[in-house]
Amino acid sequence: MKPGYFSLVLHAHLPYVRHEEKHRLEERWVYEAISETYIPILWQVDRLKRPLHWTVSISPPVVEMLADPLIQDRYVEHLDDMLELIALELSEDRTDEEKATLHFYRQRYHDLKNTFLHWNKNLNEAFRTYREAGYIDMVTCTATHGFNPHLFTEQAARAEIRTGLNCFERHYGFRPTGIWLPECAYTPGVDRILYEEGIRYTFVDEHALLDADPTPEKGIGAPVYSPHGVALFPRDQIISGKIWSSMIGYPGHPDYREFYRDLAYDRDWDYIQSFMHPEGIRFDTGLKMHRITGDTDQKDFYVREWAEHQIENHATDFAKTLESHLEAHGAQTFPPFLVTAPFDAELFGHWWFEGPEFLGKVAERLAEFGIETITPALFLERHFKDLQTVHVSMNTWGRKGYGEVWINERNEWMLRHLHMMEMQLVKDVADYRNQSELTNRALKQLIRHYVLAVSSDWAFILDGQTTAQYAAERFREHTRLFAELETALYQDGVSEQLLHDHYAAYPFLQDEDIDIDSFLSPHDYYVTTEREEEKPAVLVLTPEYHGHIVGGLGRRVVDEIEARADDGEVVYVLTPYHDELPEYERQGNIHVYRVRTTSPFLEHVMNQVATQNIAYVKLVHELSKRVSFKVVHHFDWMTIPAARELAQSLALPLYSTMLSFEATRNPHGHGGLFDAIHRIENSVFPASERVYVGEEISIHDLKQWYKVSENVNTCLPIETSPYGQESMKKNVK
Structure with missing residues (x-):
């Protein structure tokens, strides 16, 4: 075996976009992630059928949506619609290149449907099965991906962490000792809460360690302990950049599928209308018929065989690059040099269509090259005595490495509402806790509204101005619902019907996931319980x-x-x-x-x-x-x-x-x-x-x-x- 280790971490996250009404465009984000990322990754795990030492993080919003019968049934309808569109396309007079790609898609969507139905329409079962078989390890995230450096109270940070762990444990049958902090955002003090909640490791960007006090002796070649004993695993940007970089990354190769060109925009409206939104809105179908080709608007048709050839080449190149990187640090001992590569899971498949197959091929090449893969949990089991303790300042993996993405002129207005909700929850829980079963349920619903509002996705979307109207409306709706229910609590107006209506609007989490005591201040906890x-x-x-x-x-x-x-x-x-x-x-x-x-x-x-x-x-x-x-x-x-x-x-x-x-x-x-x-x-x-x-x-x-x-x-x-x-x-x- 070569010296050192490689650890791959995939973080699957989407905002909670489940809506009761049909034809919400945002719900298609879930369909795309299932079709292009989650099932294709599961295919690779199933194909290799051995311990891969991949760590998969699934956020509670994704876990909940994968388990939701409404989304499950609508996803099957989506697959049927896609197969119908592909059949229509094949019945038309298309070129041989187009037909070859359409035949590829037809087989792929049949496979997607078969896999989905095999797991009883709940992919949590698949991930849980492969984790229990030892093929992958799993961790989770905070309740709704709240950006922890901007949380105003310790209680809010604890509620996000504890609620996320509770939700994951209910679905997966175990409580992980690792967590993915949203946006890899670490801030001093959160490690104490993590440790108290049973978390022993998380992930940060590499500059977190390079700027630490003292500078770690191993640089980014090993995790470090935070002051409260949580291991911080740093992203290795040299290796990660081979995949995510827009300049040198593999996904930009001309033979790979073009993300920004979709069949919906290449067909006349009269032809494609029945597959589009009933209000006359075009959206991506997922049938992307072209390859990247080059820096031109003229795109050639996608040739699957060419893409598969490049997957092989790039997997080999990645293994060679990693081998050289590890050999350059081969003298490091106690512990050996570790390359940690954390990614958004949706990069593989959704943004880079061939990404899941690339990961599968990389797993094969690493075995051939004698490069040992390892999970963070296993690394700590082996080397927990070899790590240095340092002080790490606030940092993220976002633009410029800090908080600019999540607080700027486009989204800063949200913080005052979130901070007020946090402080109100601390007060409300102290005042109304255990007065009755109904008030306890009302408090849990208030916490539910809060965590849905605190999702970092809304600030991220407003920063990028992609679906900004939706993000702003969702945030305002959760703050409105919070105020409405809190007023009812103050006026003794909470009823079964009111709680039912509030939950039905966004049926995220079960009441058993939400611990109202997480919003008790330490002193209030002492007063009310001891x-x-x-x-x-x-x-x-x-x-x-x-x-x-x-x-x-x-x-x-x-x-x-x-x-x-x-x-x-x-x-x-x-x-x-x-x-x-x-x-x-x-x-x-x-x-x-x-x-x-x-x-x-x-x-x-x-x-x-x-x-x-x-x-x-x-x-x-x-x-x-x-x-x-x-x-x-x-x-x-x-x-x-x-x-x-x-x-x-x-x-x-x-x-x-x-x-x-x-x-x-x-x-x-x-x-x-x-x-x-x-x-x-x-x-x-x-x-x-x-x-x-x-x-x-x-x-x-x-x-x-x-x-x-x-x-x-x-x-x-x-x-x-x-x-x-x-x-x-x-x-x-």
């Missing part, structure tokens, strides 16, 4: 709270809070947001909120302190609707304004820990900033039940600078509670 009669909590405000802090104020805060939690206290910690840590996390009895400010770009330190304190106050007043607090404890001067306001407005005792003061840090200080901090620090003494200071601070010296009263004490040992056994509730006069 907290019963929780005792009053300690509220802590601190400018530092990170697990990696080794000394100073931060260490004192962590140690004291952990000691109080060990005593049985419930502690809520509010601290500034940190972009490498979650906004909320629970550590036993400790609830940590990392609070964002609404004005993050203020330069003056006092403005920063003010906005941070305002954010603290707003969050605590929301929490106080569900959480009972018994004491406010703040650390350092930067949290004094919020701590004082909260102690007063919630009628709670205030405890202060000041390990340093501006006057002790800077005894010769003067000026506006010094005076402002000094005034804030001075205000803590009359407001606090107790003020604890560091052992190195002389209370006698402190009195020279501040209006110190009898409530000032040296810090207690960590193991001693500052609150003691006394009642924490102030007497409100």
Whole structure:
């Protein structure tokens, strides 16, 4: 065997375009994908009947449409229409070249129909059978291909991922450990959600690794681990470009079928009308009679034998190119060099008609050349100890490598609607979860409307201006249905009939696929599922709270809070947001909120302190609707304004820990900033039940600078509670 590995990944995805009414042109996208891509790929798997180590990703919209009886029956009608058109064409006076191509199509459409009926009109059965036989591996995608870097909430990202996995598991009988992130779009933090949902690998573009920190030692010759332990497999653009590149790729060879020339536009309207849309619209039939020929409008007729000859040539060339590529990196070990080649499945067959046959021939050539193929799952099984962990920034495989395709002047208007829907779902699930079976179903239907709206396809279509009107109408319809059902929920107007009508419009997913708890915030999940009669909590405000802090104020805060939690206290910690840590996390009895400010770009330190304190106050007043607090404890001067306001407005005792003061840090200080901090620090003494200071601070010296009263004490040992056994509730006069 040659050194190294080759891994082919095919991602099958279409937007959910199932409509109850007949003659929707968009539904033909499904027919074309089945005829030109999905069944032809299955033919190659069936022909070779051995482990190919191809990984096939099928998105939930495709899975659902393949399983839909309405689409299944309409596809059979489509095949019959095609066979009727081919028969009509053969009855006409056509050239020998045309007749040869028509005979090829007649046999092909008979084979398509036989294959489709063999699998009981459900191609999921075929893919599942071949996967269970060990010929291919399978993964899936998120629920509707939502572009994850633009999702506003963690809950939306989790719902997309979990719902997609649930749908796939229902159809395929297992839960994959790999996932295709829509548009190969990775953003920091999504890996934590993936890992928590059982995902161990995904795919990224090669620049994700080349620009990583640190740059991986193996370059793109091996996957890397993200910070949360998800393996990222990079696309090898040198090898992939042999197929997809418009300049050097195989699909542009003159002997291959021309995609842009269809029989529907070569025939008179009176002749072709009965096979077209009843409203008088021409559309592609799929009978493309010409070959690429060259850069000219004059196209020669397609000659199947010539195309098959080029398939053989190109499969051999691909194997030789891959062989040279692997040999050039043959010295790499631990792990051996890996070439990962992820593609949209529809490239093979739909865009490049001969593509599925090419893949089959490549599989044969690789075996002849001694090149080992491998799935990402098998690669990790062998080499999980050999991978490096790096930090990867946001990236995609789209135009220019980032998010330009999915946010620009043509589609940016969609984001504000999507973000509002996300936030409303977080609120609605917290407010209405488990009130009744009907409200739970309504919440699931709201999630269904949301995921159908968040599909990246709508933004992609608007960017490309292909079927832009349809994309905009679909997006607006899902947002309208969401608003209509949410209003009914608020007004106690949800009924069986209303839910039936909403589902019938787009019968995507089963209710069992949708977990409404995925839209619960971590805190709401705790409140609604775990907290019963929780005792009053300690509220802590601190400018530092990170697990990696080794000394100073931060260490004192962590140690004291952990000691109080060990005593049985419930502690809520509010601290500034940190972009490498979650906004909320629970550590036993400790609830940590990392609070964002609404004005993050203020330069003056006092403005920063003010906005941070305002954010603290707003969050605590929301929490106080569900959480009972018994004491406010703040650390350092930067949290004094919020701590004082909260102690007063919630009628709670205030405890202060000041390990340093501006006057002790800077005894010769003067000026506006010094005076402002000094005034804030001075205000803590009359407001606090107790003020604890560091052992190195002389209370006698402190009195020279501040209006110190009898409530000032040296810090207690960590193991001693500052609150003691006394009642924490102030007497409100």
